[in-house]
Amino acid sequence: MKLPTSPSSQNELPNILDRISDCIMVLDREMNCLYVNKQAGKLLGREPEDIIGKNYWDEFPEARSTTFATSCVKALKTQTPIVLEEYYQGWNRWFESHIYPSKEGLMILLKNITGQKHTKDNLIESEKRYRTLFENMNAGFVLFEVICDEQNTPIDLLIVAANKGFEDTTGLKINEVIGKRLTHILPGIEKDPADWIGTYGKIALTGEPQNFVEGSQLLGRYYSITAYQPVPKQCAVTFVDITERKRAEEALRIREQQLSLIYNTVGDVIFQLKVEGEENYRFVSVNAAFCKVTGLPETAVVGKNVEEVIPEPSLTMVKEKYKQAIRSKTVVRWEETSRYPTGVLTGVVSIAPAFDEQGKCIYLIGSVHDITKHKLAEEEILRSREQLRALAVHLQTLIEEERTRIAREIHDEIGQILTAIKMDLSLLLRTLEGVKEKKVKAEVTEEIQTLIGLVNRGVQSIRQIVRDLQPEALETMGLLAGIEWLVKEFEKRTKISTNLSLPKNEPKLERPQTVAVFRLVQEALTNVAKHAEASKVNIKMTTDVTGLHLEIEDNGKGISEKDLNRPGSYGLIAMRERIHSIGGEITISGRPGKGTKVELVLRKTMDNG
Template sequence: MPKILLIDDDADERKLTRRTLSDNSSAFEIIDIATRAHYRNALEQGDFNLVITEYRLAWTDGFCVFADFKNLYPTLPVIMLTGHGDETVAVRAIKQGMADYIGKNRRDTLFAAVRQALQRPLESPPCQNKASGILWCEKWDQVISKLTSDFAYSLGIGEDGRPTFEWVTEPFKRFLDSHARYGEAPGLLDHHFGLTVHADDQALADRHVAALLNGYEDIAEYRIVSNGGEVRCFSDHALPIRDWSSGKVVRIYGTIQDITWRRNAEDKLRLMQRAIDSSNNGIVITDLADTDYAIIYVNQAFSTLTGYNSEELIGQNCRILQGDNRDQPEIDNLRQALRQQKDGYAILRNYRKDGSAFWNEIYISPVNDGHNRVTHFIGVQNDVTARIEMEQALQQSDLKMSAIFEHVSDAVLIFDQQGIVIRVNPSAEKIFGYGAGEMTGVGLERFLADAERKTHGQYLSNLSKDDEELVIDIREVTALKKDGGPFLVAVGIHELRLENKHLFVATIHDLTERKRAEAKLKASEERYRALFENSAEAILVNRGGERIEQVNQACLRLWRADTPEQLLAKKPLELVHPDFRDLVNARIERNLERDASVPSTFEEKILRLDGTAADVLVSTIPVVDQQGPLIFVLLVDITERKAAEMALRDSHKRIQDLSGHLEMVRENERIRIARELHDDLGAFLTALKMELSWLERHLPDELRECHIKIRSMIGEVNDSIQTVKRIITDLRPSLLDHLGLLPAIEWLVENFSQRSGIPCSLELPDSKPAMDTNRSTAIFRITQEALTNVLNHAHASKVEIAIEADANRLILTIADNGRGMTADRQRQDESYGIQGMRERANYFGAEFTVDGQAGAGTRIILKMPLKDNESERTDD
C-alpha cells in the first residue's frame, strides 16, 4: 500500500484532501503532517512513496519542502496542492521538477495526478554524482544507528530476489550457529534465518517477510523452536532500503530481541491480574510519596464501587474520593501508615463520581521488592454504607425521638388510664401558659372548658377498658389557658404500651391562627370575586384543559354571549379559531406540566359565538389547587390594533419596495455610465494613444524634445486609461456580469488587500449558488461597503470573509479584528453605510446583523434567501 505524506497546517483542508483520495481509492496510507516537529520526523524516516504539500505553511513554504525532500530522496515525487498560489507559483513548481501543481479549487484532479506520479517511470538515476551517493549511504547509516540491539543483521537482496546475510552481530551469529539448520537454508530470510518457526506463528512470519520484500518497515513477534524443542519468543524489527533508481528493495536492516522472559512474565501477570479483576473487593495499587501516591491500577470492583473508570483514576491520588470532606479523623490513620510504610485501616466517608456518598472500609498494605524496599501500596476497599447507616440509625433513634418531643410545635401531653398527666413538652407550656411542674400530676380536665369535661369523662371510661381497641378521632374542642381564656384546639389521642405501662399521648394543635386565616381567606375570596367579575379583561378558568370552570362579564362581551352557561357548556378549544387550535392545545399541555405559576403571553384568534373571529392578546397563569391543575386565562381584544399594525406594515413594505427600486435604478445608471465610459472615453483614449505612437515613429530622430514630449503624453494617456478602468470597475465590475458573484468577490478581496495592505482571507462554497442578478449585485455591494468601512474606520490588521450556500440560502460573514462597531456607534450619523447595507438586505427579506465589541472587532452576517418567499419582485 503506497504511503503518502500530506503536509498542510489547516486541519479542514487536510480533511477535504483525505476525503478526495479516499472517495476514489482506499489503497493509500495517508500520514498527516501539521507541525514542524512532525515534518522533521517524517523527513528522517523516509519510508513513503509520495509527498503532497501546501505552498504556504506556518513554518516554511512548499518550495523549501521540495528542496528538503529532493536533497534526501531524489526520485520521490512531490505534488503542490495549494489554495494560495498563482500562475507564477505554478510555473516555478513545474520548472523545479515537481510532479504536478494543483489549485485547491481543482482538488478533484488530485487522484489522477497521484496515480500518475506513483506509476511514472524514473527518467534519471537518483545519485547523479558522488556527493549524492554519499548522502544515500549516510541515510542507511542513520537507519542502522536507530536499530541497536544484541541481535542485529543486514541482508542484501540479490538480482533473483533472494535475501542473504551481509553481516550479523556476534551474539546473533552464535545463536544461529547453535539453533539454525544451515544445511537446509543457510541464512535465507524467506526461511527465517534457517530457524524453525512455531506452527501457529508461520502465517505471521510469512506476512512479515512479504512486507519487507515489498518495501515496508515491519515489526513482528513470533516463536522459534530450537533443535532441542525449546520455544523462544522473538521481536523482529526490520527496515527495507530501496534503490531509488529502480524502486526495488536492495537491502534490509533489522534487529531481533529475545522476549521469552518478558512473555512468560506477562503470562503470569495476566493470571494474577485476572484473579484481582475477579475479586468482589475494590483493589487499588499506588506509587510512593514522590508521585503523590498516584494510582497505577484499579480493578473492576473498584470502578463499580466509585463510579470512575480506570482512565479517570490512573495518575490521581485516592483523595479524589474524599471530595471536599478531607478533615475526617480516620484519614490520619492512613497518612501515618503511609509515612511509616506499614499496614493501615480506616473507615471514611467517600464520594462517587456522581457525587453520591458512601462509607468506605479501607485496608492498605505496603509492597516490597526483592531488596525489601517498599515500591507500592495496595488498598482493599469495601462499601460498608449499610452497616454504618444501621449503626448510626440505632444510635440516633433515641435522640430523634427526644428532639421531636422537645421541639415539635404542637403541645404533647403523656397521661395514664386515669387521665393524670405524666409529662409535657415545652410547646405545651407555651400554649397553655403553665409551667411543666404545674401541668404534671393533675387531670386533663383542668385544661378543658366546662362544656368539654363531660365528654372527657366518657373518654376516660373508654380508656379503662383494656380489652377493647382504642379508637379516638381527632376532633376540635375548646381548651382553657392558665388565665382562663378559652381557645379552640384539635386533639388527637394515641395509645402507647411500654412493658407493664399503659399510657396515652395527646397531641394538641392550637387552631387560633388557622381560624383567623380562614376568616381572612373568606374575605379574600369575596374580594377576588368582585375583581373577577368587574375586570375589564376577559378572564376564564380552564380546569385541567378539559372544561371551562368560570367566566367573567368581560368574557361574555368578548364572545358575544348572553349568559355564562353558553360558554361553560363549551370545551376550551371550541372557543379558539380553528387555525390556532393545535397551537393552543400544545400551550395548554405545557401550562399543565409547569410547577411554578409563571405567566406567558402570546397572540391568537378566537371564534365568537356568532361565528366572527377576533384577535386577542392572551396571558396564561398555571395554578394547582386541591382539585388539581387549572389555568387562569386573561384575554384582551386587540382586533383594532392588529388592523392598524397591518396598515403600517403595508406602508413600510411600499417604502421598502420603493427604496429597493431606487437602488436598482442607481445600479442600472452605474452600469450605463460604466458602459459609456468604456465605449466612448476608453475608445477615445485608446485611439489617442495609437495616434501618439504613430506620431513618435514618424518623427525624425533629431527632434529629441518632441520624442520626449510624446512619450510623456503617452504615459499620461496610459494613466488616464487606468483611471477610467478603475472608475468603470468601481461603478460596475465586469466580473460580476460575465463570471458571476463568487469571482467578483474574489477580485474585490484581492483588490482590497493590495490597496490597503490588510491581509484578507476568503472561504467560498464548492458550488456556485443559483441566484438572480439583483441578489448578486446586493451581496457584492454589501461586501464592498463592509470592506470600505474596514478600510476607513476599523483600524484592523486582519479581515476574514466566508460564504456558505445551499439550495435555499447564502450566508456571508465578514469579520475584522479592529476597534469594533458598538451599538452606540451604529446609531451615530456616520453609520449610513451600515444603514444602506441593512436596507439592501431587507429588500430581499434577508437577515442582516452587526455584532461589534469595543477593541474586539466587528462581525457582519448576511443570510440571503436565494428565492423570494412572496411573489417575485419586479424592477419596473
C-alpha cells in the first residue's frame, strides 16, 4: 500500500491524518512502517519519524505474540478486513483495531476503547449485581402488564416477572404465576377493597408512581408498596410484608387508647415534665383531672415551665423534690398545699424519674392524690377534738370545784346536824337517869345508845366521803402526801400490798397538774381494786431535768388491747384526756396474766426535786 504522491496530497493528507484522534498506521506486506500519525506515535511512545521506514516487529517485538499480530497475518492472507478488541498489558488499555488489507500492505486504525470497556464492564457487573440483588432481596418484586377493555379501562393484570421475595411475601409460587392473569391466580381479587387492578392499571397507563400501605383481604397481609411505570402499559411493584408491624402498631394503638382512657378518666392528677437542663422543667402533658382540680386550662399548662404554673411558696420545695428524685433515681413523695384558681388545694404528690439509655433523666412523671377535703375534715376533727378537750378540762375544773363545794357543805351542814343530834341524844340519855321505872329506862337507854352509834357511823362516813372528794393531805400538804394517803387508804380497804417510791422533794406543779396526777393515781388504784385481781402494786415517781415520770404497775390478770380500745371505757378515756389537758403523755399497756402498767410523762413542768 502506497500513500498518494501528488504534491497537494503529500502536503494535505498528513495534516488531515494528524488531526484525527485515532491512531493510524500504514504497513507494507513485510510489516515495514510506511506512515504513522502523531496519535499512533504517542501511543507507541516514539516520534513518527523514528518509526517510519522501520519494521514494526523489529521495533516492537512484544507485539508478535498478540492477537493483533495474528490478525494482521490473516488479513493479508485473506484480504478480508478484520476488527478486534484486545487488552494491551503494557499500556493498560483496551483497543479496537480495524485492519484493512490490500495487495501492497495494511492500513491499521486503532481506537482507545478503555473507557468504553470500563463502562461496559461496569454495566455488566452492575447488571449482575442487580440481578443477584433482585433475586435475593427480601422485598417482593413483581412486574405487571395491564389488560384493558375496549374503553381502555384496566380489567386485569398479567404477571410478567417476579422474584423470590414475591414468593416469600405472598405465598404464591413464581413458576405457577408467571404469564398468568391475576384474576386467575387470586379469584375474587377484582372485588378486593384495595382495588389492586385499578391502582396498578392506572400507574401502568399514566406513569404516575405511588407509595402507599395497603392490606390484602385474600392474602391476609399488609404491605408497604412502591409502584411505578418502567415502560408504557407495565407496572413494576416492590413491596415489603409489614403484617407483623401493622399488628404490633394496632396492638400499640389499642394499648395507647386504653392508657389514654385511663390517663384522662382517673380521678388523680397526672402530669409529665420534660427535663431541659439543670432545674429547668417543662410540662408536656397533663390529664383531664389536672385541669379540673386546679381550674387551669390545658393551654395554660402544657408547654409552660413549672415556674409559670406552680405558685410560691410551693415552687421552691417542689423543685428540690424533683432534684431529689433525679439524684436518688427513685419515686419521691410529699404533701403539698398550693393555691390555684379553684382554691387552696392539698395533695399527696409522687414524682418518678425516667432515664434514657445513657442514664440521663429526660422526663419526670408525676401524680397528685387530692386530699383537700380529707385535710379540711381532719382539721375540723382536730378543732372539734381541741374543743372537746378544752371542754373536758373545764368540766374537770368544775368537777373539782363541785367536789370541794360538796365536801365543804357535807362537812359544814350535815356534819353539824349529826353532831347536834348526837349531843341531843346524849342529853336525852342523861335525863333518863331520873326515871324510876327500870324496864322503860333500860329500853329507852338501849335505843338512844343505838342511835348514838348510828350517828357516829354517819359522822365517820361523812368524813370518808369528804376525804375522797377533797383529800385533806392533798389540800394541806401537797401531791406526795396526797398519794401516800391514797395508798394507805387503798391498802386498808383492799389488803393489796403496795410498794410506793416517791421523790424526796415536792414537785412544783400548777394546781391543775397536781390534781390531774393525784386523780390519775386514784383512778389507777380504783381500777386495780375493781378489775385487776392483783396481789401487789408498784408505784414509782421520779423527777429529773426532763420532767416528771410516774409508773403504776400491778401483777393482776392484765388488760387486753381490745379492752384498752373499747368505746365504753370511759374511765380510761377520762384518764387520757385529763393528762393530755395538762400537757402530759400517758401510756397504758398490759398482757393477759402479766398485769397492767400505767406510765405518765409530764415534761419540763416543774423544778427538779
